[in-house]
Amino acid sequence: MTKGGAGQGTVFLGMPFRWLGPGAIMVLAGAYGIFWSLARPAGEPVLGHVGQLFGGESVLLYSIALVLVSTLPHVEPVFGGIDHAAIWHRRAAMTATILLLPHMELAANPEATSLGKTLAVVAISGLAALVVWAVLPRWRTILPAPVRGLVRTLLRTRPVRLAARLLGGYERWRGFHRLTGLFLAAGFLHGLLDASAFEAVPALRWSYVAIGGTGLGFYAYRELLARHFLPHHDYQVAAVQPVAPDLVEVALRPLGRPLVFKPGQFAMVYLETADGWQRHPFSISGLALEGGISITVKALGDHTARLPDVVQPGMPAVVGGPYGRFDRHRGTAHQVWIAGGVGITPFLSWLRSLDGELHDDVHFFVTSAGPSPFADEVSAIARNQPRLTVHAVDTEADGRLTPEAVLAAVGTEPRELSVFMGGPDAMLRQFRKAFRGAGVRRANIHREYFQWR
Template sequence: MKNIKLSLLALFVGLSLLWLLADDMLSVPYALFPLRASLINYTGVLAMGAMSVGMLLAIRPRRIEPFLGGLDKSYRLHKWLGISALVLSIVHWLWAQGVKWLVGWGWLEKPARKAAAATAEPSPIADFLRSQRGLAEDLGEWAFYASVVLIVLALLKHFPYRWFFKTHRLLAIVYLVLVFHSVVLMKTAYWSSPIGPLMALLMLAGSVAAGISLLRRVGHSRRVVGNIETLELHPDNRVLGVGIQLQGSWAGHQAGQFAFVTFDPAEGPHPFTISSAWHDDGRLRFHIKGIGDYTASLPQTLKVGDPVTVEGPYGRFDFGGTQPRQIWVAGGIGITPFIARLQALAQQPDQRPVDLFYSTAEPDQEFIQRLNALAERAQVKLHVLVSGRDGRLNAERLCQQVPEWRDASMWFCGPAGFGQALRQDLVARGLAVADFHQELFDMR
């Protein structure tokens, strides 16, 4: 999360400083309308910068993932860039339209427009851009309205994923319209200062990313087709085990990574953690919790032999580090990355002692028995807590169960609130922030 905050700070501070170098706001006497013009340009630069980086992250670039700590963190940055762009674009629109309203109501008087300064050499490019200003303003306004609706829909947790998947791609079209709006209306002086080439580079990268999204080529090189080989339902905790036999070449994965799985092209890909270690046999396994309408319907809709597309692997939840022991904490279906790691340890043991805490509100005895047997083979100490019977796991109980917790790295996968409470309490007790590793449970 630290790198997410640093990335946001670096982007907005960097753009702000370069904008100040290009704009004359600080060098002219204060007046409302020149200030308005400067702030319209400033909020436009920041909004387009945020949208451009967000568009680039949407295509899941490999090289950015290690810096941010995994694709789940990349998508969290993507989300905050979207929120930032939404707020900035609203402020941009209010400065553009609000003052016009005040003039129309007679509350402000618009100063007379100054005659344009003559240029030594006419520029065909500048003349063309000036001729497009009216169109750019109109298209930009409608694109703003569309972006507000689409971003708000994306932030609504109860908006169905199927429709989120379809509507969110429309933002690529909106973005391309806003690129045209920005290129035409950006202050001419900006193009001859560092902010101009930087914005051009950001918008070019964002436009390429938008094209990749619209052509449905996101993650294309990482896609492998296969078929469902096995289905196993654990009814007590509403978890479906899905075994897949891949037909193409899979690059292999590390325990703890996830993949985007498409069972139904109309629904689109969903991210699921891989719950099997890699045996170089083309087989993958997933454990899918019936949480929403779609995942709850999978036991009825999936059949052995159905075609599947798998894209990945992604993620940096890799159980690395130099600490002499590890503590794993799984909340509900967050057990899946630990199952994969248990399988890997059963094949290739690690000398470090490991404690696995599995907290569940819906225990399935057969599932727990298998988990216990797997933990024994992996030489991992399993602690099962049923929340209705044993209460919720907290830092105090964890530290009592593992007195050597200060020498351990913590690996958590589960509901965000559970992880945040556990992390804060452990850090307050002396655990280093860098020693608490968390897979973000929700990437929307």
């Protein structure tokens, strides 16, 4: 498949990978809702049946969420990368939790069993806690701007700070998150025990069993079997090189068979630090000495904030993967690369792996608060790449980069452009919306989600 000037090749390659999975979720949810509506037993109250429908949809979406984080190799290409699958996992779980509210209000069954009621309480409490805990670190992107100041004030109060210490950080959340399947199992059994529609319409019962059983089966696979099938590679920290006050490059040396990856991919890295083992997805910024790999670590949140201080040469590491479908070869002949802050990492991997000249016209926008620590390296590479134009934007001196400034600097018809972006979520959402409004094809806008867990 060759790349057409207007992006025909990218439409063919990108659309199925990025939209087949999300489209399938919507079709399944819609079809299941229609099936429940058509199968309402005679005499079943409408509101009560609607309430049970919401419960069934919730089980369906939670089952889909478990499939998306099962780490099965076939899931990633359907969603265009494990990072995109993780985003849809979160969306499915949040939607499923919201559907539990009308389910609780409408699906009251006077003949409900005491065991079923207990299981319902366990399921709803656990699943709601998981979702709330997951979105708390992203409260700035959820709440409207006028109330954020009030929330910041509340976060500084003693009770809230005490609660934050009790909840702990990423590792404690991750351990609790592994209970998702058990909470789903409780809700699933509650439905089997108390759903009145199942007695009259066996097809509803067996479809429910198939959906819930599938989700729980994938959960069991991930918790009990996945570790035996997924490739993991033993590494050792070879060097730790500070590149900015809160940014370090960590070189990992293989102790056995090295990881084989494509530039732009990321890996799940387990590091044994002075604070114990820590796990996080890191973009691979390039090859290191002795056949190793290099990752760039920035203090982004509670999990990575102390890594620059506690990672030392000689410490062991385990690398799983590679993952991701962030690939410049899926772009058109005219490309825009936008890197905000540590979002430059996959682009560094692309540049450091170049063997010969670029065959596409590329405008690379590097934006950072202050001079980019990689500016000299990127400029040196660009001097040997006549088709690569670098635009360094220091937001402290030049102001923020805007989509309008990008399009004006490139000067290419938007429908002929492919855009690749990495950086803060709020920035990339703004840029994506502006590029779509300017005429850039949806299938030609690619981004890496590196702030997911």
